[in-house]
Amino acid sequence: MSILVYIRNVGGKIKKQSLELTSYAKAMSEKLDLPVVGLVIGEIDEAELQALGKYGMNKILVAGNAQYNKRVNRVYTRIAEQAVIESNAAYILFPDNNQGKAIAPRLSVRLKAGFVPQVMNLPESYDPFIVSKRAFTGKALASVQVKTERKIMTPMLNSFGLREAPVEISIELFSPQIEEPTSRLEIINKQTNTDGINLADADIVVSGGRGLKAAENFAMLEELAQSIDAATACSRPVADDGWRPADEHVGQTGKIIAPNIYIAIGISGAIQHVAGVSGSKCIVAINSDAEAPIFEVADYGLVGDAFKIVPELTTLFRQFMKDK
Ligand SMILES: Cc1cc2nc3c(=O)[nH]c(=O)nc-3n(C[C@H](O)[C@H](O)[C@H](O)COP(=O)(O)OP(=O)(O)OC[C@H]3O[C@@H](n4cnc5c(N)ncnc54)[C@H](O)[C@@H]3O)c2cc1C
Numbered sequence: 020m021s022i023l024v025y026i027r028n029v030g031g032k033i034k035k036q037s038l039e040l041t042s043y044a045k046a047m048s049e050k051l052d053l054p055v056v057g058l059v060i061g062e063i064d065e066a067e068l069q070a071l072g073k074y075g076m077n078k079i080l081v082a083g084n085a086q087y088n089k090r091v092n093r094v095y096t097r098i099a100e101q102a103v104i105e106s107n108a109a110y111i112l113f114p115d116n117n118q119g120k121a122i123a124p125r126l127s128v129r130l131k132a133g134f135v136p137q138v139m140n141l142p143e144s145y146d147p148f149i150v151s152k153r154a155f156t157g158k159a160l161a162s163v164q165v166k167t168e169r170k171i172m173t174p175m176l177n178s179f180g181l182r183e184a185p186v187e188i189s190i191e192l193f194s195p196q197i198e199e200p201t202s203r204l205e206i207i208n209k210q211t212n213t214d215g216i217n218l219a220d221a222d223i224v225v226s227g228g229r230g231l232k233a234a235e236n237f238a239m240l241e242e243l244a245q246s247i248d249a250a251t252a253c254s255r256p257v258a259d260d261g262w263r264p265a266d267e268h269v270g271q272t273g274k275i276i277a278p279n280i281y282i283a284i285g286i287s288g289a290i291q292h293v294a295g296v297s298g299s300k301c302i303v304a305i306n307s308d309a310e311a312p313i314f315e316v317a318d319y320g321l322v323g324d325a326f327k328i329v330p331e332l333t334t335l336f337r338q339f340m341k342d343k
Contacts, residue, residue: 230285288313
């Protein structure tokens, strides 16, 4: 038996979320005494794969055929199914992102395996197998018992963190038998935002709300973000008004993120907003209204005018990063 981890291949590179997922699997493997096996699909550099060994991965199956470079969920599900059989996996981990959300439920149907999305912590117990997941848009945790032999989970980003546990990793080519490798749908045009840091992968997120008054004032928020290598985000009305791109909107109806530090500037802290950021390790709020609800969830709060505080913070952060 083994623990199988789906490793997201981002144009031949591996991102932090996959390393964290490997750390999570390694922690499980210490309790279960099972090897950690990875699956990566599409062409990828061997040097990238070596990094997984640093976090405790024993073996990686590489379905590295170029025809798999483009993700087709149906095909990726079949490849994952064959990898489960090949590695005799009892526990299967996917990232809690678009890929995990697309593939894990399909795989759970094919394998008749119990599936727990939005997992927040390491399993509470292994026999019976109980794990806690986000519930009610982050306002509660639900403990779920998985009764099937095979168990599929999508741990959330930052739910565990990175832990180094170096082992020798063996890299094996994996050639799944796929009858119909073509897609029924094809993306014919993709507009990607190449500026800045990807919101989903960011350690630090600087987020702005209606308190910033106008689109042009987000320039100071971008400067603050750049000073500490942070990604930018916003509240829903800000995206609705076109002050920021729609893909920056976080909350119940936007992205759910869990960075190490979330800095909310001019954001009131409505429940629908907090639902998307409550998993953050540390929330910092800057708001001119001391009674704003964001201070109820913030670990640190600054009461004051963002237009005064943000430029001062940017100067301080720049100096700090220079001295570091
Ligand atoms: C079904 C539903 C789903 C929703 N989903 C989402 C969602 O996913 N994400 C989301 O964000 N919202 C969502 N909303 C909207 C949500 O209810 C709030 O209306 C929204 O989050 C408020 O955005 P805001 O905090 O930017 O603006 P406001 O509520 O207008 O708050 C602005 C804040 O800025 C502060 N401020 C003003 N001037 C300054 C200054 N100079 N310096 C510092 N602070 C200042 C004010 O004190 C205030 O607290 C949803 C609503 C519904 C009904």
